Every structure is written in structure tokens, then in C-alpha cells.
Amino acid sequence: MTKQSEPNSDVIEFSNLRKSFQSGNETFTVFEDLDFEIAEGGFTSIMGPSGCGKSTLLNVISGLIPPDGGEIRHNGERVEPGSFFYGYVFQEPRLLDWLTIGENIRFALRAQEVPPEDQSGRIYRYLELVGLEDKIDSYPQQLSGGMRQRIGIARALAIDPDILFMDEPFSSLDEFTAKELRQDLLEIWQETGKTIIFVTHNSSEAVFLSDSILILDGNGKLFDQVSVDVPRPRQIGHEALIETESAMMERFFAHLKTTSDDEQ
Ligand SMILES: Nc1ncnc2c1ncn2[C@@H]1O[C@H](COP(=O)(O)OP(=O)(O)OP(=O)(O)O)[C@@H](O)[C@H]1O
Numbered sequence: 001m002t003k004q005s006e007p008n009s010d011v012i013e014f015s016n017l018r019k020s021f022q023s024g025n026e027t028f029t030v031f032e033d034l035d036f037e038i039a040e041g042g043f044t045s046i047m048g049p050s051g052c053g054k055s056t057l058l059n060v061i062s063g064l065i066p067p068d069g070g071e072i073r074h075n076g077e078r079v080e081p082g083s084f085f086y087g088y089v090f091q092e093p094r095l096l097d098w099l100t101i102g103e104n105i106r107f108a109l110r111a112q113e114v115p116p117e118d119q120s121g122r123i124y125r126y127l128e129l130v131g132l133e134d135k136i137d138s139y140p141q142q143l144s145g146g147m148r149q150r151i152g153i154a155r156a157l158a159i160d161p162d163i164l165f166m167d168e169p170f171s172s173l174d175e176f177t178a179k180e181l182r183q184d185l186l187e188i189w190q191e192t193g194k195t196i197i198f199v200t201h202n203s204s205e206a207v208f209l210s211d212s213i214l215i216l217d218g219n220g221k222l223f224d225q226v227s228v229d230v231p232r233p234r235q236i237g238h239e240a241l242i243e244t245e246s247a248m249m250e251r252f253f254a255h256l257k258t259t260s261d262d263e264q
């Protein structure tokens with residue numbers, strides 16, 4: 001069955017979200033007055049140039065770092081930052097080299113107090129989901145970079161999070177492996193029905209994967225929230241994806257030009 005985001009699906013709403021960092025007497029505003037929605041069960045990407053605040057926004061949404069202000073509502077009800085149970089996948093999988101793949105996942109399950117009798121079943125199930133059940137007794141250094149990243153995804157999913165946060169998970173991989181993993185991630189998303197929030201600076205990756213793309217402009221503002229209304233399954237290089245990406249990037253570069261003209 002093909003998954004589409006439901007028009008009336010449940011949403012998480014963020015309003016007036018802002019975050020600054022203090023350095024000595026200086027205050028550096030990463031973003032302010034951000035208003036956006038995330039559909040539960042949907043695939044949302046956060047995009048923007050390096051340093052624009054993508055990782056900071058992901059950390060604020062997850063509750064890893066507190067916002068300076070703003071409101072979060074889940075299906076209309078106000079919730080505190082950090083209320084969501086989440087899994088995180090980073091650019092590097094951050095596996096423990098001295099533990100086997102199975103033990104790495106068990107470590108995460110223990111930390112979440114998953115009952116011991118459920119742990120082995122879960123480890124196998126999620127390794128199978130990423131196609132690496134035969135690597136259960138291998139050590140991380142015996143695996144390729146792409147395999148290690150798959151293990152990172154399996155470990156994040158094994159705790160059965162409400163939301164899967166992914167911060168540029170494929171950017172350190174070669175393009176062949178990244179392509180394969182994007183395709184696999186969509187299948188995993190379809191199978192698990194998880195809400196995914198995915199950071200990338202790669203516009204074709206964002207368009208290929210997402211239902212919705214939040215674009216930060218590097219001046220602390222949310223420039224655009226783009227809906228990608230291209231049916232799934234999607235083919236890489238499909239005309240509608242290329243058109244969506246070109247229109248999105250044209251608007252973005254026009255916006256950057258306007259802001260830099262204003263500053264002169
Ligand atoms: N803990 C911190 N203390 C001070 N400044 C910070 C901190 N974390 C991030 N910043 C600053 O906030 C800005 C946004 O950083 P962030 O890591 O969110 O950007 P990004 O969009 O994820 O960049 P990249 O694409 O390079 O990963 C940067 O200017 C960064 O230096």
C-alpha cells in the first residue's frame with residue numbers, strides 16, 4: 001500500500017519558537033518567531049544553509065535543549081518542551097566499538113528500561129528491518145559506513161519512539177550508499193508509521209523524502225514551509241520532483257538576494 005500524509009492527521013504545532021546563545025556579553029539569536037506544524041506520521045525535513053540553525057531547531061523540538069520562548073501544542077493541547085519520546089540518528093552512528101551490534105542495540109533498550117524478556121526479540125526485529133540481522137554478533141568496525149548507519153537507524157527505532165529525529169544521517173556517505181539508504185528509509189517509514197523529522201542541506205534529498213520541508217534562511221527566520229505533493233512511491237529524477245525542487249530553490253535564492261540587497 002502507498003502511504004500518503006492524511007489531510008486531517010494529528011499535528012504538533014510550534015509557535016513563536018525562539019532560541020539564542022549567550023557568548024560573554026553577546027547574545028546570538030539562532031532563530032526567532034518560528035511558527036510551523038508537523039504532521040504526525042509524516043516525513044518533515046528541515047533545510048537551510050550551514051549554520052542557519054537546523055541542528056539547534058531539532059534539539060529544541062526534541063527537548064534536548066530548552067527554547068527561550070514559544071509554545072508547543074499537540075492536537076491543540078499545550079505540551080512542555082521535551083514531552084515527546086524520540087530516537088535520534090546523527091551524521092555518525094556513534095556505536096560503541098567494544099560491543100557487538102546486538103549488544104549496542106541492547107544497551108539502548110536497557111537505558112529505556114525495556115523488559116529483558118522483550119529485548120532479544122526487538123533487537124532481531126529491527127536488525128531484520130534494516131536488512132542486517134546476520135550482523136548481530138559482528139563488531140561496528142567490521143561493518144561498512146552504510147551498514148553502521150543502518151544499525152544507528154535500527155537502534156533508534158528499537159526503542160519504539162514517537163518521533164525519529166535524523167540530523168544529516170546520510171551526508172557522510174558516498175552517493176550510491178546514500179541513495180540506497182534513502183530508499184530503504186522510506187520503506188522503513190512506511191512499515192513503522194513513525195513521525196520523521198529529518199535535517200538536510202541537500203534539496204533533492206529533502207524533496208525526494210519529504211511530505212513537507214521547513215526552510216530556514218540563515219537570518220533566524222523560517223522562510224518557507226513547502227508541501228511536496230508528489231505521489232509515492234517516488235522515482236529519483238521524476239519530473240515533478242525536479243520541478244518542485246527548482247521552484248523551491250528559485251524562491252529561496254530570490255529571498256536571499258532580497259535580504260542581502262536590503263542589508264546594503
Ligand atoms: N551550544 C552553542 N553555543 C553557542 N552557539 C551555538 C551553540 N550551538 C550552536 N550554536 C551556533 O548556532 C548557530 C546554528 O548552529 P547549528 O548547529 O544549529 O547550525 P546547522 O544549521 O545545523 O549547521 P550545519 O549545517 O553546519 O550542521 C551557529 O552559528 C552555531 O555556531
Ligand SMILES: [Mg+2]
Pocket residue numbers: 054055056167
Ligand atoms: Mg547541523
